[in-house]
Amino acid sequence: MTSDNTASSKYDFKTIEKKWQTLWDDGQTYQVTEDDSREKYYVLEMFPYPSGRIHMGHVRNYSIGDVVARYKRMRGYNVLHPMGWDAFGLPAENAAQKNNSHPATWTYANIDYMRHQLRQLGLSYDWSREIATCNPKYYRWEQLLFIEMFRRGLVYQKITTVNWCESCRTVLANEQVIDGACWRCDAPVYPRKMNGWFFKITNYAEELLDDLDRLPGWPEKVVTMQRNWIGKSTGLTCDFPVEGADCRISIFTTRPDTIFGVTFMSIAAEHPLLDTLIAGTEKEAEIREFAGRIQIDKQRRALDEEPEKLGIFTGRYCLNPFNGKRVPIYVANFVLVEYGTGAVMAVPAHDQRDFEFAKKYSLPIEPVVIPPGTKLDPATMEQASVVPGLLANSGTFSGMDSLAAQAAIILHATANHLGAAHITYRLRDWGISRQRYWGAPIPMIHCDSCGVQPVPEDELPVVLPEDTETGSSCLPLHQRPSFITTTCPKCGGPARRETDTMDTFMESSWYFARFACPRLAERPLDHGKTAYWLPVDQYIGGVEHAILHLLYSRFFTKVLRDLGHLAVDEPFTNLLTQGMVIKDGAKMSKSKGNVVDPNDLIQEYGADTVRLFSLFAAPPERDLEWSAQGVEGSSRFLNRVYRLILANHHQFRAPQTLPLELGASGKGLHRKTHQTIKRVTESIEQNFHFNTAISAMMELFNVLSASTSGNSGDNAEAPVVCEAISVLLLLLSPMVPHFAAEMWELTGNSGSIEGRRWPEFDAEAAREDLLTIVLQVNGKVRSRLQVAADIDDEGLIQMALADDNMVKFIDGMAVKKTIVVKKKLVNIVV
RNA sequence: GCCUGGAUGGUGGAAUAGGUAGACACCCGAGACUUAAAAUCUCGUGAGCCUUAGUGCUCGUGCGAGUUCGAUUCUCGCUCUAGGCACCA
Numbered sequence: 001m002t003s004d005n006t007a008s009s010k011y012d013f014k015t016i017e018k019k020w021q022t023l024w025d026d027g028q029t030y031q032v033t034e035d036d037s038r039e040k041y042y043v044l045e046m047f048p049y050p051s052g053r054i055h056m057g058h059v060r061n062y063s064i065g066d067v068v069a070r071y072k073r074m075r076g077y078n079v080l081h082p083m084g085w086d087a088f089g090l091p092a093e094n095a096a097q098k099n100n101s102h103p104a105t106w107t108y109a110n111i112d113y114m115r116h117q118l119r120q121l122g123l124s125y126d127w128s129r130e131i132a133t134c135n136p137k138y139y140r141w142e143q144l145l146f147i148e149m150f151r152r153g154l155v156y157q158k159i160t161t162v163n164w165c166e167s168c169r170t171v172l173a174n175e176q177v178i179d180g181a182c183w184r185c186d187a188p189v190y191p192r193k194m195n196g197w198f199f200k201i202t203n204y205a206e207e208l209l210d211d212l213d214r215l216p217g218w219p220e221k222v223v224t225m226q227r228n229w230i231g232k233s234t235g236l237t238c239d240f241p242v243e244g245a246d247c248r249i250s251i252f253t254t255r256p257d258t259i260f261g262v263t264f265m266s267i268a269a270e271h272p273l274l275d276t277l278i279a280g281t282e283k284e285a286e287i288r289e290f291a292g293r294i295q296i297d298k299q300r301r302a303l304d305e306e307p308e309k310l311g312i313f314t315g316r317y318c319l320n321p322f323n324g325k326r327v328p329i330y331v332a333n334f335v336l337v338e339y340g341t342g343a344v345m346a347v348p349a350h351d352q353r354d355f356e357f358a359k360k361y362s363l364p365i366e367p368v369v370i371p372p373g374t375k376l377d378p379a380t381m382e383q384a385s386v387v388p389g390l391l392a393n394s395g396t397f398s399g400m401d402s403l404a405a406q407a408a409i410i411l412h413a414t415a416n417h418l419g420a421a422h423i424t425y426r427l428r429d430w431g432i433s434r435q436r437y438w439g440a441p442i443p444m445i446h447c448d449s450c451g452v453q454p455v456p457e458d459e460l461p462v463v464l465p466e467d468t469e470t471g472s473s474c475l476p477l478h479q480r481p482s483f484i485t486t487t488c489p490k491c492g493g494p495a496r497r498e499t500d501t502m503d504t505f506m507e508s509s510w511y512f513a514r515f516a517c518p519r520l521a522e523r524p525l526d527h528g529k530t531a532y533w534l535p536v537d538q539y540i541g542g543v544e545h546a547i548l549h550l551l552y553s554r555f556f557t558k559v560l561r562d563l564g565h566l567a568v569d570e571p572f573t574n575l576l577t578q579g580m581v582i583k584d585g586a587k588m589s590k591s592k593g594n595v596v597d598p599n600d601l602i603q604e605y606g607a608d609t610v611r612l613f614s615l616f617a618a619p620p621e622r623d624l625e626w627s628a629q630g631v632e633g634s635s636r637f638l639n640r641v642y643r644l645i646l647a648n649h650h651q652f653r654a655p656q657t658l659p660l661e662l663g664a665s666g667k668g669l670h671r672k673t674h675q676t677i678k679r680v681t682e683s684i685e686q687n688f689h690f691n692t693a694i695s696a697m698m699e700l701f702n703v704l705s706a707s708t709s710g711n712s713g714d715n716a717e718a719p720v721v722c723e724a725i726s727v728l729l730l731l732l733s734p735m736v737p738h739f740a741a742e743m744w745e746l747t748g749n750s751g752s753i754e755g756r757r758w759p760e761f762d763a764e765a766a767r768e769d770l771l772t773i774v775l776q777v778n779g780k781v782r783s784r785l786q787v788a789a790d791i792d793d794e795g796l797i798q799m800a801l802a803d804d805n806m807v808k809f810i811d812g813m814a815v816k817k818t819i820v821v822k823k824k825l826v827n828i829v830v
Numbered sequence: 831g832c833c834u835g836g837a838u839g840g841u842g843g844a845a846u847a848g849g850u851a852g853a854c855a856c857c858c859g860a861g862a863c864u865u866a867a868a869a870u871c872u873c874g875u876g877a878g879c880c881u882u883a884g885u886g887c888u889c890g891u892g893c894g895a896g897u898u899c900g901a902u903u904c905u906c907g908c909u910c911u912a913g914g915c916a917c918c919a
Contacts, residue, residue, distance in 0.1 A: 010869090221834050225914055228833065233918070253919060266919090307917080334917040344919045352831095353917055426918055543913080616855075617842060623912085625842060629856050636870095637855085643870090692844070695854035702854090709871095774850045779900035781850060783885070805885065819899060821849055829899045 011642040011739070013606025020738040021122055029754060030069075030124045032080055034532040041077035042533050043068045044512055044572075046541030046549070047084045047131075050110035051091060054117045056581040056588055056614070056626065057542065059598045063611040063735075064578055064620050064688065065540045066123045070734035071684055073124075074758040080533050081124055082515040084131035085111050088139075088439045088504045090168055090184060093474040096438075102466065102473040103438040107134055117599065121607045122737050129518045133507035138514065139440035140461030141524035142506055147443055147454040148563050154200045157452065162431055164192035169476075170435045171196055173503060174428050175229075175548045183548070191298075196433035197442060197500060201555050205230055205425040208554055217574030219621070222546045229547050231426025236410050237341065238419030240265060240318040243326060247273055249318055252340035252424055256413070257405040258347040260394035261368035262320050263358065266311065266332035267343040269294050277316045277329065287312055287331060294333040309334055309357045320345075321418040322409075323395060332357060340424050348384065349376065355384040368394050369402045430552065432503040437464070437474040439501030447488035447495040456489045462497070477501065508549055509556035512536050512571055525565045539572035540620075546577065576688060579623035581614075588626070596626055608736035609635040615690040615735055638739055641701060641732075645725060645743055648708055651718040652748045666717040669707045673724045674766035676700040677759050680731045690735065697731055700724065722747075727759045774825035775800050777809040785826075793820045800826040 024030065034040075045065035048058055069081035085107075092103035099106065111132055118125070131138055149155045163172040167187035171194060176183040201208075209230045212223045235254035242249060249265060267274065269291035278284045290312045297307065311332040318329055327346075334353050335344050348358035349367040358365050367376035371389035388402040397405050397412075413419035433442070441462040443455040455462055465483045466473075477483050477499035488495035510524075516533040517526035535557075541549075553571050560566040580587050583594040601610045613634040618624040662670060676696050683693035704724045707717070725747060733740035733753055744753035768789060773796065775783040783805035787796065797818050800806055806828065813830035820826050 219835095221914080224834060228915055231915090231918065235919085251919080255919080309917085332917095334919090336918065339918045341919095346919090351919070353919075356917095424918080426915095546914080619843085622836090622843095627842065627856070630842070633855055639870095691842090692854080695844075698854055772850080776849085776900075779849090779898090784850075817899060819849090825849055825900095827849080827899055 009643065009646070010639045011742070013608065013738070016742045017120070017122060017607055017738040020741050021119060024122075024124070024754075025119075025127075028128070030081065031126045031128050032078055034529060035078050036532075038076065038078040040080065040533055041072040041538075042080040042536045043072065043538045044082065044515070044536045044540070046539070046545065047086050047508070047511065048114065049086045049089055049091070050107055050114055050132075052110050052113070054114055054598055056596055056598060059121065059610060060581055060614045060620075060624060061540060061542070061578055062118065062121065062123050063614050064576070064690070065538075066121075066611075066737075067615065067684075067690060067734040068538055068540070068688065069124050070737060071758070074730070074734065074756065076757065080515070081126060082129040082131075082518075083118065083123070083125040083127070084129075084511060084515070084518075085114075085133065086504065086508050086511070087111065087132045087134035088501075088507060090170075090436060090438065093436065093438045096473050100473075104134065104466070108132070120602055121598075121611065124737070129515050131511060131514060131518050133504075133511065134438070136461040136463050137521075138511075139507065141514070142440050142502065142510070143443040143455070143460050143462060144457060145510070145524060145560070145563070145565075146502070147457065149199065149559060150444075150454055152563065154203065154559060155197060156200070157195060157197055159193060159195045160431075161191045162194050162196055163189045164194070165189050168436070171431060171433055173431050173505070175430075175551065176505075194433075196431050197444075197498075198429040198431050199555070201430045201552075202425060202427055204555055204558050205232070205427050206423075207558060208427075208551070211554070211570055215570060215573075215575075218572075219543075219575060219577055222543065222550065222575060222577060225546045226551055229427065229551065233424045233426075235422060235424070236413055236419050237422040238321060238345070238413055240320060240327075240345070242273075242277065242329070243317040243319060245276065245316070247276055249273060249329070249343045250341045251343050251345045252422055253345055255347065255350060255406070256409040257391060257394075257397075257400075257402040258350045258368055259320070259322050259345065259409060260391075260397070261347040261349050261366045262325070262327055262345045263348060263364045263366055264327050264346045264354075265318055265329045265343065266335045266346050266354070266357070267314075267329060268335040268337035269331055269333065270337040271331075271335075271342045274314070274331065277314050281315050283315055287314060291331055294331075297333065307333065309353065309360055311357060311361060313361075321413075328363075330357075330361070338428065339426065349378065349381070350384050350386060352384045352386070355381075366393065368392055430503075430555070432506060433500035434503055435476055435478070435499075436501055437476050439504055440464075440506065441477060442498045442500050442502055444498040445486055445488060445495045446498065447491060447493060449493060450488050450490040450495075453489050453495075459489075505549060505552050509552040510560060512539075512553070513557075513560065513566060523565075525560070527567070530566055530568075534566065535568045535570060536572045538574045538576065540576045540578060542580070543577035550575070576620060578620045579618065581624050581626055583626040585625075601631065605631060605635045606738075608739040609638060612638065612694065612736050616694045617691065619687070619689045619691050637698060637701070638736060640705070641728070641739075642743065644701070644705055644708065645746055648721060648725070651708075651721050657719060662720065663717065665707045666720045669703055669717070669724050670720045670765055671768070672700055672703045673720075673727050674762045676731065677727060677761040678766055681758070681761060693731075694735065697728060700728055704728065729753065730756060730759050771823055773800075773823075775803055775806055776825060776827040777806060778829055779827060782806055782809050789823070793822075796820060796826055800828060 043065055045061050069079050073079045087107050092107045095106045096103040133139060146155060163177045165172055165182040165187055167185045168182060172182060172189060177189050181188055209227060209232055212227055215223060233254050235252060236256040237250055237252050239248035239250050274291060278287050294310060311330040314329045314331060316329045317326045319326055346354040348354040348365045350369055365378035365381060367378065368391060369389045370376055370392050371387050376385055391397050391400045391402060391405050397408060400408060410421045441464060443460060443462045445453045445455060447453055465480055484496050484499060486495050486497050513525055513530055513534060516529040520526050557566060557568060557571040561569060586592050586594060588595045598610065609631060613631045616634060617630055679696040680693040683689045708721055729740045729743050741753045770786055771789050773785045773787055774781055775785055783803050785799060785803060810828060810830055815828055815830055817829040
């Protein structure tokens, strides 16, 4: 503690923070084990990529999580609060190449440094559970899970057009392509045909969608984003026979009610039937050339540019199975081969894209759904009519309401074997193959005679080779002959190892479960331990993972359940997506030059101040504008509390039981103390609005400060002051743990603040006995009145009517109405 | 274009089963302490008006309507802004 006892002294955060961090470490204070006698609480923050140093976003994320953890401990929960490292990834390769070292060296050095930084923040982690995902002891289980998924048919290989990032020299999943660019390096992404491994996440599309309804603890925004990403559409699939050929074009539509309005057919340039349709025709070469060109255009297209509708007639026709009508087949650039069936029945009257196409190529427009009270004239229509209406020119369905017609037409199609009800998802299977070195190897073996075989389980893990055979430590596996060469586990003949590594999102898709049993050496997960700890009660992280990581984790949880490793359906019961840390109106980033280094702040103000500010400046879900002066203010507050405690040192020896009769000031402080407990508790419980919790504590401090200033000797109110200070420290302790612990000790409280329970709120003590009633005339505030809390309405109205200020506005008018809101106001209408 | 949020003083933000708008802070201003400065403490601080300077009046929560005794809060129609999705048939 500082030796300077003057009125302007400051607490010595450097010594204090070090002292308590050492005590917590040595005492293994935050290590937990399963305890059936206590309710568990699992709070988790999204673990960081060990990029080198922590940034303000981390500080904010982990401060929020730490308050939750410490608060829940004080409420008596057995709290699991672990931390680890999402350690595979490309930056390690880049750094290794630059420094001519190995990615592991760089990664582990970063982990050591960042762990040190997190410890400096006083975060209450159970460090005994720390995980680094690049450790073979971790990723061996991921390889096992891969094999189990393979055996279950959830993994397959296919040659397909993938997203290729040239700068990262690897494939990306659909979710990792943001606005046509790489999620990591922002370089443009190009399609490329490649062989790769896929997870059948689409098998779980329906469950992933349905279970969103069972996540009331998730922000609506994230739920909506996932729902849209999965993109379920219900409708009809239906085959259109091709005229003069033995094949059919299958279409999917969400508007079966418009099927009588089909005037042409559009297929994608990549449609598998295109070759059959045009083979041998005189326009074959021209059409091929066109199809090739629009595929190339698609790759080159600027992102925000909506291309012009382009198409070419194939010379072939197909028949509408509903009315037998003959319609031309076009290749069109707006039809996506990867969605639905890659072919679209075109109804220009009722679909804007088809409308534009029809206008351009002078194809007929035939309205079949007429909104009541309107007339649709193809000659004058300027856009497609997409609203409901009554069917026309639709055979036996004419006159039907479009909604009813949708069901009826699907029914008709099913009964007559023309088609069937169908559900389509936007979600694609998850491509997990990466052509990079620094990732978990995919544990498969290619044998020319036996095909693809999983690596036998007793040979796991397939460890990343560390030898630098050609001088480069991060040479991709396909360039390492000694890694590739192996024998087939089935026939024993020569075989090749799979050289792709797994998407790093794999590691983060199940780490939260592994934290329940991080050192388990026999299996990926322990039933008893996961049953106790999972699901995660509160998950906290940035909203940028709303789709990627959170969708993959949900998928993995369901897979782990189906593989018998886990007994939960959803990984995260409650999700808090914290806002970004911004400065000067922009997200903190190196390129913008507006970063604030947490290290500097910890040096200058101490961890508690940094934590306090990041909690106080904004509610957690909103963006936080960084303010150097704001940090100053938080520091000032802590020092004020410190000085108050120093100044009242003599009071702490007074008897600690409250006297029966309190004076006005004592009673006021006692009341404020309990009101503060209530407000702080509610702020945390309801929505983790720590900013209002802190402001309530500042108010308590202001009252406390006013009621202690000026009195120097022991007095009757000392017990109330002691109560207020103790409560303030307890309420502060989850946010500023070192400070609270030190002050607790300084006030002479017996034992450490660690392990103390959250203070109880006494409703009786918090009750106001004098109320301020607002007096209004015609809804405008004209006066205020101090009254006893138990006054009746009639008495209140009489006092209001007699009030001097009120008389000025009421005098000479007829009172039409009086409204009394209990404990709040009286409104006189004249 | 579609789906979510958001908009309140010079700034960050409080307050919504409709009931005192601006809590708590930051900045700024004045004062105290100091040879001086920093630190600290005290006071003031939405805008405007006034022959009555007040427990005074008017205006004020993005814009425009509406419901109500009363709207930051509810309804309808807009504007701006952040994020997500986007030729999904």
